[in-house]
Amino acid sequence: xxxxxxxxxxxxxxxxxxxxxxxxxxxxxxxxxxxxxxxxxxxxxxxxxxxxxxxxxxxxxxxxxxxxxxxxxxxxxxxxxxxxxxxxxxxxxxxxxxxxxxxxxxxxxxxxxxxxxxxxxxxxxxxxxxxxxxxxxxxxxxxxxxxxxxxxxxxxxxxxxxxxxxxxxxxxxxxxxxxxxxxxxxxxxxxxxxxxxxxxxxxxxxxxxxxxxxxxxxxxxxxxxxxxxxxxxxxxxxxxxxxxxxxxxxxxxxxxxxxxxxxxxxxxxxxxx
Amino acid sequence: xxxxxxxxxxxxxxxxxxxxxxxxxxxxxxxxxxxxxxxxxxxxxxxxxxxxxxxxxxxxxxxxxxxxxxxxxxxxxxxxxxxxxxxxxxxxxxxxxxxxxxxxxxxxxxxxxxxxxxxxxxxxxxxxxxxxxxxxxxxxxxxxxxxxxxxxxxxxxxxxxxxxxxxxxxxxxxxxxxxxxxxxxxxxxxxxxxxxxxxxxxxxxxxxxxxxxxxxxxxxxxxxxxxxxxxxxxxxxxxxxxxxxxxxxxxxxxxxxxxxxxxxxxxxxxxx
Numbered sequence: 252x253x254x255x256x257x258x259x260x261x262x263x264x265x266x267x268x269x270x271x272x273x274x275x276x277x278x279x280x281x282x283x284x285x286x287x288x289x290x291x292x293x294x295x296x297x298x299x300x301x302x303x304x305x306x307x308x309x310x311x312x313x314x315x316x317x318x319x320x321x322x323x324x325x326x327x328x329x330x331x332x333x334x335x336x337x338x339x340x341x342x343x344x345x346x347x348x349x350x351x352x353x354x355x356x357x358x359x360x361x362x363x364x365x366x367x368x369x370x371x372x373x374x375x376x377x378x379x380x381x382x383x384x385x386x387x388x389x390x391x392x393x394x395x396x397x398x399x400x401x402x403x404x405x406x407x408x409x410x411x412x413x414x415x416x417x418x419x420x421x422x423x424x425x426x427x428x429x430x431x432x433x434x435x436x437x438x439x440x441x442x443x444x445x446x447x448x449x450x451x452x453x454x455x456x457x458x459x460x461x462x463x464x465x466x467x468x469x470x471x472x473x474x475x476x477x478x479x480x481x482x483x484x485x486x487x488x489x490x491x492x493x494x495x496x497x498x499x500x501x502x503x504x505x506x507x508x509x510x511x512x513x514x515x516x517x518x519x520x521x522x523x524x
Numbered sequence: 525x526x527x528x529x530x531x532x533x534x535x536x537x538x539x540x541x542x543x544x545x546x547x548x549x550x551x552x553x554x555x556x557x558x559x560x561x562x563x564x565x566x567x568x569x570x571x572x573x574x575x576x577x578x579x580x581x582x583x584x585x586x587x588x589x590x591x592x593x594x595x596x597x598x599x600x601x602x603x604x605x606x607x608x609x610x611x612x613x614x615x616x617x618x619x620x621x622x623x624x625x626x627x628x629x630x631x632x633x634x635x636x637x638x639x640x641x642x643x644x645x646x647x648x649x650x651x652x653x654x655x656x657x658x659x660x661x662x663x664x665x666x667x668x669x670x671x672x673x674x675x676x677x678x679x680x681x682x683x684x685x686x687x688x689x690x691x692x693x694x695x696x697x698x699x700x701x702x703x704x705x706x707x708x709x710x711x712x713x714x715x716x717x718x719x720x721x722x723x724x725x726x727x728x729x730x731x732x733x734x735x736x737x738x739x740x741x742x743x744x745x746x747x748x749x750x751x752x753x754x755x756x757x758x759x760x761x762x763x764x765x766x767x768x769x770x771x772x773x774x775x776x777x778x779x780x781x782x783x784x785x786x787x788x789x790x791x792x793x794x795x796x
Binding site: 254283286287290293294295296297298300301303304339357358361 | 685
């Protein structure tokens with residue numbers, strides 16, 4: 252088959268793809284439709300994935316289309332907005348760090364959304380559970396017998412597991428909110444560093460700390476996923492006291508064990524005072 | 525063992541003196557992100573601006589299935605415009621050399637501005653560059669699958685077009701420099717070898733600008749590494765990087781063949 256025949260078949264297929272694209276085109280002007288028809292005829296291999304993919308959801312607000320609208324989604328959206336504003340305000344000040352941390356910052360956004368999705372999944376499980384989240388131990392059954400004892404023990408264990416799941420959910424939620432607050436804090440420090448004439452290295456540290464928050468989220472998620480059911484009640488935590496300095500060397504305590512890896516990173520990289 | 529539960533909530537306002545200062549610098553946050561990332565009704569110029577100033581945002585938009593449908597034709601329009609501009613300029617330069625020195629090289633197919641072959645170079649480069657992208661697209665998709673990336677053919681096409689559009693913008697950016705060099709060869713007496721070198725440089729310009737397009741493609745596609753399972757992400761990411769480079773090399777080999785074949789064919793059709 253010579254080139255002419257190949258081109259003829261190619262354009263024939265292109266015509267079919269162009270017709271399909273025109274039929275699918277919504278809210279398009281005449282110029283856009285003309286462009287679509289010509290380019291789909293000539294470059295139909297690029298348009299075939301468009302045709303074969305699932306049709307797009309009806310256009311709407313970003314919140315409606317993408318994530319559930321709850322307090323976590325709103326908080327994450329708020330933090331993303333502030334983070335975008337802070338990073339764009341740097342305006343070439345620490346371009347090299349922004350470039351090098353681009354992947355981790357993107358991963359951080361994804362990790363926050365994934366963390367919220369985990370919490371929603373736990374919420375769905377707890378809502379579907381017949382035993383309330385604050386389940387009390389099952390009252391002793393009046394029936395006697397080995398079977399009743401086993402059933403009672405199983406139900407008691409199930410209640411305990413649900414209670415633990417609720418505790419894990421609460422901790423996850425607290426971790427997420429604390430991480431978001433941490434990111435907002437760092438964002439505010441970026442703004443402060445920029446307007447107080449701090450050296451570029453401070454902004455670089457702050458951007459790196461924000462990017463490092465993704466490791467904290469991953470560590471928290473890994474810690475939750477490797478949790479083993481306890482035989483007894485949940486033990487209280489001994490809070491760790493970690494100091495951190497602001498760009499102007501102000502010391503303040505960080506009473507939190509919410510995000511160990513981030514706190515550990517900060518304490519190990521805090522500038523000498 | 526369930527991990528410890530937070531006993532005290534993290535009190536930002538009490539423990540962090542910067543909280544009050546932050547409020548002075550930050551306006552009340554808005555949760556409305558519809559105007560930040562949504563691009564359904566953004567004009568073509570918006571896409572060009574994002575390619576030049578905010579490729580991170582463009583990468584985020586290109587990962588949204590709804591935005592891909594809107595952005596793919598616009599990225600294609602940017603690429604076509606850039607390559608068409610280049611084709612016109614390259615045709616003018618070739619014919620200017622011919623008018624001044626009465627030289628047309630045997631290895632350069634016809635693209636004379638006085639006959640039907642005037643559009644040969646424009647069509648060959650415009651169609652060839654984009655058609656080569658379409659030819660190499662399935663291999664790009666399979667390379668991604670090999671690396672363990674969870675993506676769709678549509679996402680791969682979007683990223684490839686983004687790289688092409690970025691390359692087209694870079695090409696338009698360096699065209700004035702090339703024109704200045706070419707005009708100097710027209711105005712001032714120039715040895716034939718140097719003229720041929722300028723012609724060769726002009727015809728190779730899309731491939732030089734394509735390096736920038738490849739960089740943009742790499743930046744966008746490497747972001748898909750977050751879809752690789754965490755257990756093997758570290759090792760697979762290195763493999764993914766190499767596969768992206770390999771695909772760029774494959775595209776670089778296919779494109780000149782495609783362009784030259786089309787140019788020869790168009791020259792035969794127009795009697796050149």
